[in-house]
Amino acid sequence: MPEITINDITFEVPEGTNLIQAARKVGIDIPHFCYHPGLSVVGSCRMCQVELEQGDRKWIDLACSNSARDGLIVRTNTPEIKERVKATLEFLLMNHPTDCPICDDAGECKLQNYYMLHGLYDNRLTVDKWHKPKLHPVGPTVVLDSERCVLCSRCVRFCDEIWGERQLGIFGHGSNEVLINYPDKDLNNPYAGNVVDLCPVGALLDRDFRHKRRVWYLKSAQSICPQCSRGCNIYVHFDEDHDYKGEGRRVQRIKPRVNMAVNRWWICDRGRYGYHFIDAEERATDPMVNGEAVDWDMALARATELIKSKIKKPGPNSVAFLMAPIASNEDAYRALKLFRDTLKFANIGYDIPVSETLEKDQVLMTDDPYPNRRGFKDLGFGSVVNPFEAGEIVDEIKAGKIKGLVVSGTDLEGLVGENVEALTSKLEWLIVVSHDQNRLWQKATVALPMATYVEREGTFTNIKGTVQKFEKAIEPIGQAMPQWEIWQNLAKRFNTRWLYEDTKAVYDAMAQGKPEYETLNWQGTFGITHGMYPDNW
Amino acid sequence: MPEYKLVSKNYEFPDQRLLKAALYRGGYEQWKRVIKEKTSPQAIIDEVKTAKLRGQGGAGFPAGVKWGFVPKDSPKPKYLCVNADEGEPGTFKDRTILEKDPHLLLEGIAIACYAVGIHTAFIYMRGEFYEPQAIVQQAIDDAKKEGLLGKNILGSGFDLDVIIHMGAGAYICGEETALLNSLEGLKGWPRLKPPFPAVIGAFACPTVVNNVETISCVPHIMRMGGEAFQQVGTEKDGGTKLFAVSGFVEKPGVYEMPLGTSLKELIYDVCGGVKDGKQLKGVIPGGSSSPILKPDEIDVPLEFEAMAEAGTMLGSGAVIVLDETVSIPQIFMVMSRFYAHESCGQCTPCREGCTWIYKISEKILAGDGKPEDLDTILSLAPMMNGTTVCPLGAAMAIPVMAMVEKYRDDFLALMKN
Numbered sequence: 001m002p003e004i005t006i007n008d009i010t011f012e013v014p015e016g017t018n019l020i021q022a023a024r025k026v027g028i029d030i031p032h033f034c035y036h037p038g039l040s041v042v043g044s045c046r047m048c049q050v051e052l053e054q055g056d057r058k059w060i061d062l063a064c065s066n067s068a069r070d071g072l073i074v075r076t077n078t079p080e081i082k083e084r085v086k087a088t089l090e091f092l093l094m095n096h097p098t099d100c101p102i103c104d105d106a107g108e109c110k111l112q113n114y115y116m117l118h119g120l121y122d123n124r125l126t127v128d129k130w131h132k133p134k135l136h137p138v139g140p141t142v143v144l145d146s147e148r149c150v151l152c153s154r155c156v157r158f159c160d161e162i163w164g165e166r167q168l169g170i171f172g173h174g175s176n177e178v179l180i181n182y183p184d185k186d187l188n189n190p191y192a193g194n195v196v197d198l199c200p201v202g203a204l205l206d207r208d209f210r211h212k213r214r215v216w217y218l219k220s221a222q223s224i225c226p227q228c229s230r231g232c233n234i235y236v237h238f239d240e241d242h243d244y245k246g247e248g249r250r251v252q253r254i255k256p257r258v259n260m261a262v263n264r265w266w267i268c269d270r271g272r273y274g275y276h277f278i279d280a281e282e283r284a285t286d287p288m289v290n291g292e293a294v295d296w297d298m299a300l301a302r303a304t305e306l307i308k309s310k311i312k313k314p315g316p317n318s319v320a321f322l323m324a325p326i327a328s329n330e331d332a333y334r335a336l337k338l339f340r341d342t343l344k345f346a347n348i349g350y351d352i353p354v355s356e357t358l359e360k361d362q363v364l365m366t367d368d369p370y371p372n373r374r375g376f377k378d379l380g381f382g383s384v385v386n387p388f389e390a391g392e393i394v395d396e397i398k399a400g401k402i403k404g405l406v407v408s409g410t411d412l413e414g415l416v417g418e419n420v421e422a423l424t425s426k427l428e429w430l431i432v433v434s435h436d437q438n439r440l441w442q443k444a445t446v447a448l449p450m451a452t453y454v455e456r457e458g459t460f461t462n463i464k465g466t467v468q469k470f471e472k473a474i475e476p477i478g479q480a481m482p483q484w485e486i487w488q489n490l491a492k493r494f495n496t497r498w499l500y501e502d503t504k505a506v507y508d509a510m511a512q513g514k515p516e517y518e519t520l521n522w523q524g525t526f527g528i529t530h531g532m533y534p535d536n537w
Numbered sequence: 538m539p540e541y542k543l544v545s546k547n548y549e550f551p552d553q554r555l556l557k558a559a560l561y562r563g564g565y566e567q568w569k570r571v572i573k574e575k576t577s578p579q580a581i582i583d584e585v586k587t588a589k590l591r592g593q594g595g596a597g598f599p600a601g602v603k604w605g606f607v608p609k610d611s612p613k614p615k616y617l618c619v620n621a622d623e624g625e626p627g628t629f630k631d632r633t634i635l636e637k638d639p640h641l642l643l644e645g646i647a648i649a650c651y652a653v654g655i656h657t658a659f660i661y662m663r664g665e666f667y668e669p670q671a672i673v674q675q676a677i678d679d680a681k682k683e684g685l686l687g688k689n690i691l692g693s694g695f696d697l698d699v700i701i702h703m704g705a706g707a708y709i710c711g712e713e714t715a716l717l718n719s720l721e722g723l724k725g726w727p728r729l730k731p732p733f734p735a736v737i738g739a740f741a742c743p744t745v746v747n748n749v750e751t752i753s754c755v756p757h758i759m760r761m762g763g764e765a766f767q768q769v770g771t772e773k774d775g776g777t778k779l780f781a782v783s784g785f786v787e788k789p790g791v792y793e794m795p796l797g798t799s800l801k802e803l804i805y806d807v808c809g810g811v812k813d814g815k816q817l818k819g820v821i822p823g824g825s826s827s828p829i830l831k832p833d834e835i836d837v838p839l840e841f842e843a844m845a846e847a848g849t850m851l852g853s854g855a856v857i858v859l860d861e862t863v864s865i866p867q868i869f870m871v872m873s874r875f876y877a878h879e880s881c882g883q884c885t886p887c888r889e890g891c892t893w894i895y896k897i898s899e900k901i902l903a904g905d906g907k908p909e910d911l912d913t914i915l916s917l918a919p920m921m922n923g924t925t926v927c928p929l930g931a932a933m934a935i936p937v938m939a940m941v942e943k944y945r946d947d948f949l950a951l952m953k954n
Contacts, residue, residue: 043729044884046924060923065729087920091889124913127896151882170724170882173707175892177882 002070007077019063019074020048030076031085031114033092033200034152035064036537038265039161045092045152047114049084051075060084082118089119095130095175096201097147105202107215108533111150130176138168138180139187141269142196142204146178149203155179155195162266162363163189179203191363193272194265197255197533208273209253213239218252218531221473224460225254225271226326226453228358229368231462232256232263232271236454236473237531249279250474251454255533262462265537268365270358277452278477282436284449285478291442296479296489303446304493306429310404311343320347320393320402323381324409325370328458329467329517330506331408331483332372332379337498338491339406347402349390350381353414366463375461378516391415394423403428408450408483411438433486450483451476457503458482459520467520473528538798540807541769543757543777544750545793548637554672556679559640565685567759568647572693581652585755587763589775594620594711594748595824595853596928597774597841604653604745606735613742617650617658618720618734621749622704622711624663625824626875627855630779631749633791635662635669638753639676643699645752647686648759650697653745658699660749661716664706674701708879712927713746715881726883727927750779770796774840778854785812785860794839801836804858816861819943823852825872826932828939829865848939865944866951869937870898876933887930890921894937906952911941 001012006023013022020030021037033045041064048063053073060081063074075081093111100106132146151170156179159167167185170177181187187195196206218237225232235255243250254275256267277283287299294302310319321339323332332350339345350373360367394415396402405427411434416423424430424443432444441447455476459469476482481489484506488499500506504522511517542548552558559565571581586601607615619642623631634642646658662670677699681687688696702720704710710719714728717739738744754776758766767775774796780803783789787809794803800822804810811817817832822839828849830837837847844851859868877895882888894917897910918938921930941948 041729042883043926046885046926049924062729084920084924087917088885088924091885091893091920094889094893124909125893126907126910126913127893127900130892150885151888173709173882174877174880175882175888177888 002068002072004068004070004072004074006074013068015068017068019050019066019068022068023063023074023076028076030063031089031110031118032064033110033150034154036154036157036198036265038537039154039157039198041065042153042157045150046088047085047092049081049088051078051081085114085118086121089114090121092150093119094125095147096150097129099148103148103202104205104210104215105148105199109202110200132176132178133180136180137207138204139192141192141207141273142187143207143210144179145203145205146180148201149179150201151177151179152200153179154198154200155204158191158195158198159187159189162194163191164362165189167192168195190268190270190361190365191266193269194256194267197265206253212249213242213252215532216530217242219473220529220531221454221471222257223454223470223473224371224462224468225267225274226371226460227268227271227274227369229366229370229373229463230263230364231371231460231466231468232267232364233259233468234267234271235531235533236275238454238473239531240474251275251278252531262464262466262468263364266364268363270365275454277436278454280436282438283477283480284434284437284441284447285480286449287479288441288444288447290445296481299446299448300490300493303431303448303490306404306431306445307343307406310428314403316344316346318402319343319345319404319406320349320397321345321406322349322352322390322393322408322410322412323376324352325350325373325376325381326409327372327483328453328460328470329372329375329379329510330458330503331487332376332381333510334484334487334491334498334500334506335408336379336381338487338494338496341498342491342494342496347393347396348381349393350376352390352410352412354410355413355417368463371462372460374463374465375459375467378461378465379510397423397426400426404431405429406431406433407440408433409435411440413439433483435480448486449478449480450486451480455480456482458484459507459517461516465516467517469520469522471528538795538802540792541777541795542793543769544634544638544641544753544779545791547641548633548791553638554636554640554676556640556676556683559638564640565644565647565680567756568644568685569691571648571651571759572691572695575693578652578654581648581759584763585652585758588754588758588766589770589773590751590754590758590766591774591841592748593750593754593778593854595625595826595850597851600747600751603735603747604649606733607653607743607745608736609654611743614657615653615655616739616742616744617646617653617655618713618716618739618744618746619646619658619660619749619752620711620713620716620746621660621662621666621669622716623666623749623853624708624711625826625853625855626872627783627821627824627857628781628853629783630781630791630854632666632669633779634749634753635666635673639669639673640680641753641756642673642749643676643680643686645755646699647690647697648755649745649747649752651695655745656696656698658697659720659739660699660701661710661720662701662703663711664704666703670701670703677701707881708875709881709927709929712929715927716746717744724881726881727929729926771838771840773842778839778851780839780854780856782808782856782858784856784858785815785863786810786858787812796840797838797843799836800830800839800856803839803856804835808858811858811860818859818861818863819865820859821855821857821936823850824855825857825875826850826928826936827852828936829859829943831943865940865947866898866902869940869948870895870902873898873933873937876929880929880933881927884926884930886921887925887933890917890930891933893917894933901948901951904951906948908949908952911945911948914938914941
């Protein structure tokens with residue numbers, strides 16, 4: 001491996017490592033706007049100029065367009081380099097409106113950060129600034145302020161290179177050129193939100209987040225996106241302290257978390273904006289018995305009665321358990337312990353179709369809207385438990401053979417369509433576990449509110465079989481509780497042998513002797529941090 | 538030193554653009570000889586190297602060396618791009634070749650392509666060159682009919698297609714990599730170098746980009762021999778150069794001089810001196826991108842090295858003569874407006890710096906300037922020189938600094954308040 005020296009630190013990096021990336025390895029941040037490791041190198045912002053020395057040759061060049069080779073000496077701190085960086089910054093800020101007090105990017109803005117680190121000059125601009133379009137909706141989810149734009153072309157390259165269609169372009173020339181849509185093109189690709197993350201300044205803003213919170217009020221938890229089976233790594237950014245804004249919305253935004261093996265730097269818009277259910281009005285907050293809000297004790301007591309009424313007689317064939325794979329591995333593991341091992345339900349299904357069809361694409365999105373189908377399968381759902389498909393269980397219900405049904409995490413629309421009556425009218429009782437008051441919730445004999453993925457911790461197994469942990473960001477709403485705890489509390493009423501102290505204990509029990517789970521380091525994650533976007537290349 | 542006509546030898550004949558006339562005066566003779574004698578490509582490249590032929594577009598890079606950079610074993614096709622995007626303010630020399638002797642250019646193209654192993658040549662022509670386009674296209678068609686271009690040229694088995702591509706009016710597309718992007722149908726933004734066009738050029742294939750005049754020298758090199766050609770000029774700059782003299786001078790026009798001729802001689806002996814016997818104020822010696830020379834600085838040989846030593850550049854050979862009536866701050870404003878408008882906008886220092894300086898120059902001209910503005914210009918300009926993707930930033934910065942430094946009093950005179 002080549003040995004390079006950056007500011008007197010000598011270290012080894014793999015051949016061909018980009019110098020900006022190499023410098024990061026030893027904690028040196030070479031300032032840059034246009035460079036992003038996921039996009040092609042254009043070298044247009046000119047911020048990353050460094051002094052290079054090799055053999056008897058010494059010259060100034062861009063760090064972004066040079067890669068590590070043996071014996072290369074890089075300096076980022078010579079007076080000449082400092083002067084150039086400062087000058088480039090001054091050029092970039094020349095036409096910038098410096099409206100930081102009303103800019104959503106303040107706090108995460110490279111211009112701001114670099115000015116504090118490398119600028120700190122007095123303004124000597126004595127001429128007028130350009131005026132360019134402001135508040136221009138470039139697409140359904142993103143709004144553009146051209147005056148703030150530094151024309152780094154990251155967003156343009158994202159559309160060209162990652163999505164594969166030209167939707168944004170830089171038009172005109174000279175300093176009054178503008179970033180704008182291609183003629184008759186909208187920034188409407190399913191990954192459009194990434195341009196907001198890529199934008200090093202406040203030019204491209206998320207309409208979903210715009211003017212919602214100052215970013216320094218946000219806290220951040222590391223999580224896994226539950227919107228499809230890819231298992232993209234995300235940050236959940238939340239703020240529970242300023243509820244006078246945003247009608248009590250606690251989760252403010254979702255940002256991608258770099259994982260080179262899964263989602264690299266990106267997430268799709270479905271994942272980015274799909275969090276609104278967490279603080280939606282339809283959230284289920286209290287346990288219900290026959291439509292009346294009760295406490296957990298009463299609800300679980302009633303559920304126990306109902307299950308007991310069928311399990312002995314007419315027997316396990318008369319009851320069924322359907323669990324949608326939106327739940328974590330721990331939930332699934334604990335549910336199997338209860339329904340398969342303790343209660344010996346004969347009908348357990350998880351392969352529940354959804355009414356919505358997802359279109360698989362070349363970037364990240366899979367065609368499976370469930371985040372944990374693979375995890376359910378690995379735990380023994382489907383194959384070992386029984387031969388029934390969820391559809392066959394529904395047929396049995398409609399045929400009057402199954403009288404009691406426990407459902408979690410789905411309203412079965414993909415199975416029974418609009419006509420939920422056809423199902424519920426055949427049942428003597430229905431126990432529903434859900435995070436929202438869906439249409440089965442309305443019909444349930446006993447309805448139990450569960451926590452969403454941001455209100456608890458757990459693991460999902462993605463489409464490739466990678467087990468990934470999501471952390472708890474906020475407290476469950478109302479009386480909602482993690483699904484595995486619901487099953488455990490119910491199991492206690494059936495004198496279960498299996499009791500777990502916390503999610504990690506469930507995980508450990510599940511992981512024992514299974515290498516695919518042992519690869520995950522439960523402790524190796526970071527807990528709650530501040531919510532300013534850290535993967536800001 | 539009198540004029541020495543090689544490229545412009547046949548300019549005086551109005552029928553030279555016709556193939557018959559060109560053939561009558563020895564056109565395509567060298568091309569036919571190369572084909573007939575099956576001259577080795579390397580021998581041609583060596584001859585051009587010996588001739589010390591340098592890029593006549595402004596940069597002055599040795600042409601033979603450039604050809605030598607093209608990988609010989611590349612499985613990709615190779616291209617020649619003739620840069621006829623003559624847009625440098627003050628420059629009008631290439632246009633004369635295109636209009637008056639297009640067959641000389643085509644012969645040069647043919648020999649260059651043969652030497653490098655190229656079968657497709659593009660002439661990237663400035664968008665406004667409607668007439669030269671028609672003339673050169675006619676010349677290509679005629680030469681093809683005669684079997685001098687096209688398929689199986691003169692029975693040799695060598696194919697060469699020459700295609701004219703018209704630019705869309707951007708000055709920056711005269712920069713070789715911006716030219717290539719424009720040729721490919723992309724926005725005319727210069728590319729990062731390396732890779733150089735000789736390795737990855739047009740359509741990601743090895744490409745030679747040469748100026749019209751450079752290519753037009755090739756037949757003369759083949760005729761005279763490299764050594765004789767070199768001896769016309771100086772040790773490092775072989776041959777002649779076309780100078781486009783304009784401004785306040787008695788006899789403006791295009792003059793072909795041996796390299797090494799004194800600038801003073803060119804202005805006073807060849808062009809008849811400053812118009813109406815006025816005092817000389819300054820000379821912009823190589824197009825608007827070259828730093829201005831004061832009257833006491835013009836006794837300098839017109840060759841790349843000597844001009845660089847004098848703190849300016851030979852550039853495209855566009856000599857702009859300014860007399861005492863000219864306002865330097867006004868020239869400064871017009872020039873910086875040009876660069877602010879023509880900056881491609883890709884990279885920061887040039888995009889913002891050109892506009893900033895232009896806006897300051899307007900302010901000074903309006904009488905609102907302050908001496909500090911000159912200091913601002915002098916501190917901004919060095920940050921645009923050598924910090925950008927292409928040389929446009931430097932082309933603005935260097936002459937700007939020269940004007941402010943050499944004519945500071947003229948600027949201060951506008952700041953009396």
